Amino acid sequence: MRKVRLGRTNLEVTRWALGGIPLSTMMGGKDEETINQVLNAALDYGINFVDTSRVYMDSETNIGEVMKTRRKECIIATKSHSRDYDGVMTDLEESLKELQTDKIDIYQVHELYPEEISTVMGKGGALEAFKKAKDQGMIDFIGLTSHHVSVMVEQMKTGEFDTVMFPFNVIEREPEKELISLARSKDIGTLVMKPLAGGVFTNIEKCFKFLNGYPVDIILNGVANLDELKENLKYVENTEALTSEELKEFEEEVAPLGKDFCRRCSYCLPCPNDILIPIMINILYPQVKGRNYEDLTDKQKKMGKSLMLWWQACEECGQCEEKCPYNLPIIKRKNEMLEIFSKAE
Numbered sequence: 001m002r003k004v005r006l007g008r009t010n011l012e013v014t015r016w017a018l019g020g021i022p023l024s025t026m027m028g029g030k031d032e033e034t035i036n037q038v039l040n041a042a043l044d045y046g047i048n049f050v051d052t053s054r055v056y057m058d059s060e061t062n063i064g065e066v067m068k069t070r071r072k073e074c075i076i077a078t079k080s081h082s083r084d085y086d087g088v089m090t091d092l093e094e095s096l097k098e099l100q101t102d103k104i105d106i107y108q109v110h111e112l113y114p115e116e117i118s119t120v121m122g123k124g125g126a127l128e129a130f131k132k133a134k135d136q137g138m139i140d141f142i143g144l145t146s147h148h149v150s151v152m153v154e155q156m157k158t159g160e161f162d163t164v165m166f167p168f169n170v171i172e173r174e175p176e177k178e179l180i181s182l183a184r185s186k187d188i189g190t191l192v193m194k195p196l197a198g199g200v201f202t203n204i205e206k207c208f209k210f211l212n213g214y215p216v217d218i219i220l221n222g223v224a225n226l227d228e229l230k231e232n233l234k235y236v237e238n239t240e241a242l243t244s245e246e247l248k249e250f251e252e253e254v255a256p257l258g259k260d261f262c263r264r265c266s267y268c269l270p271c272p273n274d275i276l277i278p279i280m281i282n283i284l285y286p287q288v289k290g291r292n293y294e295d296l297t298d299k300q301k302k303m304g305k306s307l308m309l310w311w312q313a314c315e316e317c318g319q320c321e322e323k324c325p326y327n328l329p330i331i332k333r334k335n336e337m338l339e340i341f342s343k344a345e
Contacts, residue, residue, distance in 0.1 A: 001046035002237055004217050007189030009141045009162050011075055011105070013049045016208075016236035018042055019193065019222035020052030020078075024059035027266040028224050028278075032062055038229055039066040043073050045233060051165075051191065051220050052099075053079035053110055054091045057270070060098035068100050076101065077163075077191075079110035079145060080126065083119045088129035092138060106163055107133065108143035111267070111325060112151050127160060145193070147325040149174040156182055163189035165220070169197050170210050170250050171259055184215055191218040197254075198263030198282075205235045206242065206250050213241035261286065262328060268320035273313045277320050277330060280307060285333050293343040304341040311338050 003012045018039070022028040029035045039050070043066070052059045060078060067074065076099060080091035095104060109126055120126040133139045143163035146152050152164050156179075164183060168175045172194065183190045196207050211219055219236075223229045242250060262282035271277055284307065287300055296304070311334050320330045 002239070003048075006217050007163060007183070008187040009106070009189050011141075011189075013075060013218055014047050014236075015217070016219050016221065016232065017047060017049035017051065017191075019220040020050060020056050020059040020063065021266055022222040022224040023050075023052065023062050024057040025062070026057040027059065027269060028222070028264070029059075029062070030225060032065070034225055035062045036066060037226055038223060039063065040070070041226055041229055043070055048073060049075045049077070049218060051077040053081070053108075054095055055079075055081050055110065055267075060095055064098050064100040071101055075105045077106035077108060077143065078104055079108040079143075081110040083116055083126050085124050085126070085129040085132075088126045089133070092129070092133055096138070103137065104139045106141045106143045107139040108145050108163070108165065109161075110145055112144060112146045112148070112155070114148060114151055117151065117155070121155075121158070121160075131160075143189075143191075145191075149177075149179055152179055153182060156186060156188055159186075161188060163191060165191040165193055167194040167263075168192045168211070168214075168216065169195055169201065169207060170247075171197060171254055171257065176214065180214055180216060189218070190216045191220055192216050193220050194263055194265070195219050195221055197257075197261075198265055200257065200261060200263065200282075201254060203250075203253075204232060205238070206246070208235045208238060209240055209242045210247070210250065212239055213247075260326075260328065263326065265325065267323045267325055268330065271314075271320060272317060273315065275310045275314060280310065280337070281328065281330055281333050285337060288337060288340055289333070291340070293340050296340075301341075304337065308338075308341055 002015045004015050006013045023035050025031055052063055078095050080088045082088045082091050130142045141162040144155055144161045145165035147167055152166055166175050195211055201207050221232055262278055264278045264282050266278050268277045284303055314334055316331050
């Protein structure tokens with residue numbers, strides 16, 4: 001399978017790699033057996049990179065079950081969302097244990113926000129722990145992930161990070177202005193998340209061809225079962241980029257989505273009341289927003305009524321909105337759906 005050099009890490013990685021969110025049974029994965037099948041099939045095909053995180057629930061645990069026997073075949077990247085030294089070191093010990101390995105290839109600061117920079121980069125902050133872990137041989141390289149392009153650009157200039165991970169697709173185009181060229185000039189490895197906008201884009205071939213038009217290294221995409229894996233593998237070896245005409249057609253095709261939609265990253269989880277928020281605001285809300293109950297299909301009415309217990313269990317604590325990287329008005333949308341389906345008999 002086609003491989004690329006991941007910046008100054010000099011790691012030879014497959015251009016397409018596995019994202020870790022659907023490798024969790026609590027964040028989209030079906031069950032441990034299916035996840036095990038997906039991981040083994042991907043490794044059999046030649047995929048040699050998997051990305052996960054401490055906050056992806058049981059993702060590291062499930063990956064570790066496969067790594068017990070196949071660690072040498074796979075480069076592992078994981079993340080810590082802790083912002084201080086002690087928190088990162090605790091996370092790292094847990095990650096090593098769950099992944100059943102003695103070293104993490106790429107350890108990343110997870111989802112950095114502008115207001116957190118001084119804490120993470122300052123004395124006693126997360127970066128201090130990352131550098132200590134590297135000195136002690138617990139990790140090989142330090143990475144950064146964020147949904148904020150300005151944060152990525154600013155921190156890339158510090159020289160502290162070997163890789164950067166950011167969302168990039170035909171709708172989220174901000175990285176093409178400066179981030180990608182800066183990464184190339186500094187030989188920083190690039191990892192693209194949300195290439196299919198969390199699965200909202202269904203034309204995988206067009207998504208991959210769009211990214212083929214840019215000098216990015218790894219395309220990270222999560223798959224929840226073997227069928228999804230096989231569908232992605234149909235296009236991963238294609239090196240063609242979209243023509244200008246194809247790009248225009250693709251832009252017009254996705255334009256109705258805007259940017260204000262759920263990417264199913266599941267960062268809003270876990271909910272204190274076990275509400276499966278991505279299902280609520282990603283699957284049903286786009287179908288019913290702005291409509292009257294009487295105008296819905298029988299299937300939509302049935303789905304809405306079955307989810308009413310979830311919505312009524314919401315205490316509006318706001319934790320989900322605080323964690324959403326796209327600042328979606330989750331509570332407002334929940335209330336809109338409650339209003340619609342309160343008319344159900």
